[in-house]
Amino acid sequence: MAMAGEKGRGRWFVIAVPYLWLLALFLAPFLIVFKISLSQDVVAQPPYAPQLDLSNGLSGLTDFLSQLSLANYGYVLDFSNEFLAAYGSSLIIASISTILLLLVGYPIAYAMARAPRSIQPTLLMLVILPFWTSFLIRVYAWIGILSPEGLLNQGLMALGVIDTPLEILNTNLAVYIGIVYSYLPFMVLPLYSALEKLDLTLLEAAADLGCPPVKAFWKITFPLSLPGVAAGALLCFIPAVGEFVIPDLLGGSDTLMIGKSLWTEFTVNRSWTVSSAVAVLLLLVLVIPIVIYQNIQQRELEAGK
């Protein structure tokens, strides 16, 4: 809405400050990552070359451009290095985790949305509460439970279910448990808000027209909750692909995930250029789900108006 006198400096200021901040600290860093991914490692400070030197004028720029190369991408995409396997395994682990999250999260969200109105805020708070406590703490809690001498094995052996401790910690199973546990609120909340909005008279109408409850769920409730399913799935899938803490603490040495590979490449091998190439390729993998997620969010917001 154009209002007389409102188009002034105030408007410009309110847009410009966060805009410039994000350009400088969110977008510009990606361009730098992209540039460094085309550079080579050197023993210097900073540890990559070439550096853009404009003191020689235009020739500095052309020199700089001519020294850029795709060598790091070749290295990352080489089958003998484990990066490709890590990308693949990350996508598989994230996909399976997202499906598990849906299977675990949907009944919870559904039951919450059908609970009496008076206790819904309390249930909602109970779902959010673990999210407010540290992510690291929640992952750490599982180490004590899943380790060979941990509480789960102790309990099962005491009950006589097993004789020897189960190997769960440092396997992919532990990673799945960790991801499902840590990301559960992110799945339940969008599902709950989609299910809670559902007009219950629709189900009464379906029943009135002769549709039994279970069928009504698949014909009415589930299709109408799909935006929540999509939002929750993407909200879990995208960060899970790049997850580092969970595979690092709960996974084994054979658990391949790209976030962990990037971290190792950076902190152990200290190759900034290769880690940058890994990051650029990871972003390329994720760009489509991120754009879809943004569109869903935008539509939700428009609908709220």
Place this chain on the structure above:
Amino acid sequence: MRKGLTWFNVTSIVLGFAFLYIPIILLVIYSFNASRLVTVWAGFSTQWYWSLLENEQLIDAAWVTLRIAFFSSLAATVLGTMAALALTRYGRFGGRTLFSGMIYAPLVMPEVITGLSLLLLFVAVNFDRGFWTVLLAHITFTMCFVAVVVQSRLVTFDRTLEEAALDLGCPPFQTFFKITLPLILPAVVSGFMLAFTLSLDDLVIASFTTGPGATTLPMRIYSQVRLGVTPEINAVCTILIAIVTVVVIIASIVTKRAESQREAEERAALQ
């Protein structure tokens, strides 16, 4: 269709909440274990809490973390609220799509990417890494969360209230502080709290962007956790959980009481 608690719904909720809470409860219980072996119960003890007080590294880290969390969430609240206003109020402007993209992308961006890219930026501009770089990094990724929270409040905000203020002679800038801000304050506060906890929590981005002398609590905890489970870490975690739980419960009781008072008054008015 049936409202209320069928056996299926009760089971879902009970199992779901058991899954969410049992690990945390076990962690808290074992922080009071007398034995150094975390998994063997050897009686009740608070010794690990007392030994925390002597762990200066941990206390330093906690102090650094709190300062970063406080200042970064303050700045993120201001920037995020401005971003939310820009997105909901000013219609189309040049680069709006890019702008909203930069607001939503950080919400799902893997932390390793955000951390690495910010580090490389700080190196490229030759910015000494430490307290300030972590602070800047945290402002950047938490402001987007604030923006989303505040934005969802602003879309349901009745704009005629602002028009009424303008109509009664109040200039736009003052209208924001006298009318808009008091009414969206709950969203701004929860945005602040969200930013605060995210900053308190963050391990990956801080690890990338930090430098000498600015080790945060999650970094300390992480380096100890890698060496194995210790009751001392359980004790730190328990304290953090207790603080968060108390704050969240108080906040929800306060808002709930305000709401029910309001409802009661509304009912009284209609009689």
Place this chain on the structure above:
Amino acid sequence: MGEVMAADKARKETIGAVRRTFAPWKDPTQTPLIRFENVVKRFGDFTAVNNVSLDIYEREFFALLGPSGCGKTTLMRMLAGFEEPTSGRLTLAGEDLAGVPPYRRPVNMMFQSYALFPHMNVADNIAFGLKQDKMPKADIDARVTEMLELVKLEQFAKRKPHQLSGGQRQRVALARSLAKRPKVLLLDEPLGALDKKLREETQFELMDLQMSLGMTFLIVTHDQEEAMTVADRIAVMNHGVLVQVAPPAEIYEQPATRYIADFIGEVNLIESTVTACEGETTRLTSEVTPSPLTVAHPCEAGPGGKACIAIRPEKLRISLDPPPEGTENVFAGEIWDIGYLGDLSIYHVELACGQRLKVSQPNLSRRVARPISWEDKVWVTFDPDAGVLLTR
């Protein structure tokens, strides 16, 4: 007691006298307070207001009437300063309003949603505009008290808006917009949220208030009865264009177009052909009845031209007995449907050609069984001065 009644009587006489003679729009020496000159407002491809020129005079109670989306609200919002005209000029007391922001305009608005500030109590809401003017505190308090008395909410000063009923909120909104003594008070569907009884009462209160304050009111409404009740003049809008600007009785009795005739109240439209124009009287024939038709209304179309006779249902007479031979303005038909409204009955009479006429009759007796019933053969007649001829 006697004094109060005397004062009441005196007030009635003055207001009555003003009401009877108030017609500044007919007086060429008067200068209008508000002028819209060729105002156009476009939103993208959509033209909300299309070339509107309109004068509103001081102390006038002016109504903008039209269906939703006709541009009436946009017109008002341009006056308040929330929208800028795409082209054209808008002046208030001779001053061009272009570029003047809403917070510097001497007009105040009462919003449809009331827009009461939920975090302020009633007194603070009313004082809000006065504080913007940096009025001394004592004066603000005095004015707030005065306003609370005006709207009879003295005991509610410390209440928050959500502690008030709908009618009370409406009065707070009114008091708040009046507190600054604006040159013009804009009312955007001010009574839309009230129930029917309260709305009718409030309409009369608004009229009294406007008279006693001597202020200019501009009301936007889609409710024709409301506009007819309160306004000195009504502007009917459709698709962004002013269709007719006139006092309520003129709008109703002499609609300028078929659209107005149809939009305001009920009307029967009879397509006819002019046979003779005799000054103030026009003779016509129509395919719907063999009877010759006479209307006491001059006709723009000459003999042979097409014209439409518009007659309100209450101006038609209905009878079970045929009129004497040679009577003009007669339609023969059969009762198709009857609507009993208590005070009135509406008869739908189907003519031989299939067209249906609406006839309303006051129910003058308490008899439950009325003489005219379904499928009765009836005759409908009207006087020459009951109809209007429309060519547009």
